[in-house]
């Protein structure tokens with residue numbers, strides 16, 4: 001049988017682009033269909049009045065020589081198109097509810113010493129805690145990012161490591177400020193299991209965070225260009241509606257308008273529920289898979305306020321690292337003081353970052369891009385943000401977004417007085433915005449939830465349908481650019497190994 005191409009890929013997120021690039025390099029004929037006007041999915045940026053804003057990711061891990069992303073860029077032949085700034089991101093600095101600012105040391109050892117000095121009555125509990133995470137950290141994240149599929153380390157088989165980190169912290173420490181510092185510096189791992197928290201501390205010591213000069217879109221564009229120069233075809237503004245199945249095998253895709261593209265393999269980089277329930281249909285799926293798709297929780301969405309400002313933010317005390325403003329004594333939903341009531345979706349604090357302090361090229365001279373982010377926001381908040389039937393954007397939706405954005409700016413003013421009056425340009429994104437642009441279920445940032453109860457669950461990349469594979473964060477724990485890229489690489493390798 002002759003096909004239009006060897007592999008049809010649905011979506012040009014980082015996983016789709018990496019998968020396509022690696023296949024094209026080996027002479028495989030690949031077509032990527034992307035519904036949006038530009039490639040990248042969550043890995044993207046937009047421009048307003050000369051300010052470039054990254055839509056989501058603040059950093060990409062493992063872009064240094066010899067590391068995962070670097071090697072993938074090298075294979076696709078785009079290393080020379082990219083320039084990265086390495087920065088120490090962790091632990092995050094914090095402003096606590098009592099107004100105290102904590103500028104935190106950047107190695108695990110110094111951080112441990114800093115806390116013992118600040119909270120001498122809890123020295124033993126701190127020693128025990130770091131002992132545990134040291135032991136566990138030896139093999140969590142390295143395993144997750146190894147070549148083989150390792151959803152979570154063996155550690156999670158033990159009860160201790162399945163415990164949500166915030167539970168451990170709440171049970172073993174007394175001082176409420178210490179509880180906040182331990183939880184938020186390790187954002188967002190504190191909501192997940194102790195095993196992943198341990199992996200986080202390992203990551204702190206390796207500090208392998210990078211920012212791409214020019215913004216995130218540059219990475220997606222370079223990957224797309226690399227793919228095309230290797231012979232791949234990228235069709236933008238091309239939405240895939242159906243995966244074609246014949247005799248139990250995927251044989252191509254149908255795009256909006258009804259045109260069909262036949263292929264020997266199909267790879268879906270799109271949302272997993274949409275892939276299975278929307279593009280295939282329950283009749284072709286095993287009961288267990290349908291149950292998982294219904295029951296597993298997606299990771300929460302985000303609310304971002306993008307600000308272009310005319311203000312000297314370095315003088316105002318900002319650096320390359322972001323600062324968390326924590327308004328309440330609340331450990332990611334576990335209230336430790338107060339009634340925990342929140343009218344607006346900011347129960348877990350506001351992250352304030354200024355990427356233009358790292359890369360001035362993304363803002364007009366002397367000005368800055370500021371991101372105000374709340375990263376754990378419900379899609380369902382106020383009846384799906386007061387949208388109408390089918391997610392229709394109503395005046396109430398726009399009003400609610402404005403109210404929330406105003407609250408974020410008020411909070412940010414506590415760190416950066418004068419911010420509001422320096423705003424030149426502003427935009428906002430709710431979980432529904434992310435969902436609209438990327439089709440990720442409920443605007444999920446990283447696929448399935450990180451919370452301990454769902455944590456580590458991922459779908460298989462080889463689907464239940466012959467010749468159909470999945471690539472992207474719904475198949476790669478813990479999600480994020482590097483994990484998604486790794487899943488794209490694994491799918492490419494699997495297809496290349498087929499006779």
Ligand SMILES: Cc1cc2nc3c(=O)[nH]c(=O)nc-3n(C[C@H](O)[C@H](O)[C@H](O)COP(=O)(O)OP(=O)(O)OC[C@H]3O[C@@H](n4cnc5c(N)ncnc54)[C@H](O)[C@@H]3O)c2cc1C
Nearest residue numbers: 011013014015035041042056057058240270472473480481
């Ligand atoms: C607010 C936010 C902050 C984040 N911060 C970080 C961070 O700091 N560091 C980090 O590493 N990661 C971060 N992430 C996570 C990271 O961005 C994602 O995990 C990763 O980019 C996912 O890549 P992916 O390839 O799985 O798919 P996606 O980026 O979801 O791309 C899927 C693509 O498929 C396309 N598509 C979907 N359906 C169809 C269809 N039917 N037809 C055609 N095309 C379709 C979409 O348009 C999209 O382009 C963040 C994410 C968000 C939202």
